[in-house]
Amino acid sequence: MSASTDAGPDAAGQHQIVRPYGDTTGDGMVQLSFTLPIPHDKRAEGAALQLAGKMGMDPAMLVHAKAMGPDFTFFVVYGQVNHLVDVSTVRVVERDFPELSAAAVNQTIRKKLRRKLVVVGACIGTDAHTVGIDAILNIKGTAGHKGLEYYREMRVVNLGAQVAVPDLVEAARAERADAVLISQVVTQRDAHLHNTREASAAFREAFGAGKRPLLVAGGPRFDELMSDELGVDRIFGRSTTPGEVASYLVDALITRRERAKEAVRA
CATH class of the missing domain: 3.30.30.60 (D-lysine 5,6-aminomutase beta subunit KamE, N-terminal domain)
Known part of the structure; x- marks a missing residue:
């Protein structure tokens, strides 16, 4: 969260x-x-x-x-x-996970998950702007940061643009996705919010409790404080790097679950 x-x-x-x-x-x-x-x-x-x-x-x-x-x-x-602005009342989303190197990400997945971590990404609805999702997923990445395809222990499926929500759900199911990345750039009439809510509702309906993939939304016009309202696990805004996303996925899918299991055993 x-x-x-x-x-x-x-x-x-x-x-x-x-x-x-x-x-x-x-x-x-x-x-x-x-x-x-x-x-x-x-x-x-x-x-x-x-x-x-x-x-x-x-x-x-x-x-x-x-x-x-x-x-x-x-x-x-x-x-x-x-x-006047009272800086002490400003609410922001702090990074609550360690940012790892590519080698550390791969090592953690290999050691803890013992299989490839599967990521499915797409621009949903009528959104045809793939620059953002490609920057995160494609091996060339952005601004010197390699995309998730660069990580040997990740298997990345990039569905591209204008993907219907039912098709995204089916792809996630077929690929046995651990995480689904939703990219939204078009914001006219709050299309990015409506599309994200539709996707989160569809995943809740299609997957049983505790079984749906991790849902991550990203785009330059999202309010990062709206993850709960939109029904996703995390929102990433502008200037996000692939390394930040990779580190979050490892933390949310592996590290936090390991801590939860240890707490139950204790």
């Missing part, structure tokens, strides 16, 4: 209040970009400044405006806000 934490007050027990930084420390200056569905003219620029004012930017300066076709305008607004 995800490890969400509330960062408490600092060592002195004080709240950690900060303001945005623009030109000078604590001046509250922020930059905001948005699009309005109106043609670019003076009225559109006035509408952009009015919107910025209603969002709490005072004063607001229009620093960029560009027509996006005949009926839309893109804006960049710079201005001051009075809002």
Whole structure:
């Protein structure tokens, strides 16, 4: 499960209040970009400044405006806000597992599982953006990090894009998957949330209690705190590396189960 934490007050027990930084420390200056569905003219620029004012930017300066076709305008607004942020109340998902080298991952699987760890991955629904899932699964990986295909003790099945949820369930069953990775990039009308909920419900129905594969969702627009709400075991956001995913799989599928068995025997 995800490890969400509330960062408490600092060592002195004080709240950690900060303001945005623009030109000078604590001046509250922020930059905001948005699009309005109106043609670019003076009225559109006035509408952009009015919107910025209603969002709490005072004063607001229009620093960029560009027509996006005949009926839309893109804006960049710079201005001051009075809002404060209490860092001590920020909730985040901390990494609650050790990040292992590829050699350590392989060694743990070989020693503890004594077979290949099977991973099935796909972009589900109408999502055709495979860059993310390919970066995690394909041997070439991303940014110098080798993908899961590089790990000798893993067997990886990449189903690609636009995979229907029933097909993903059947593939996981046929491959006897230990883990299923769901990639979602398209977020229009919260498609990534609807698709992930559909997948988690389908896996719960298809597999008995305690028998379904580990479910991991990933994509740049997910809130990592939503794993319980979406019915998955873990959510990974932007900048996730294959090594992080591999380390999590080993921890969740092997290390934690070993600890649970030891606790029962004790």
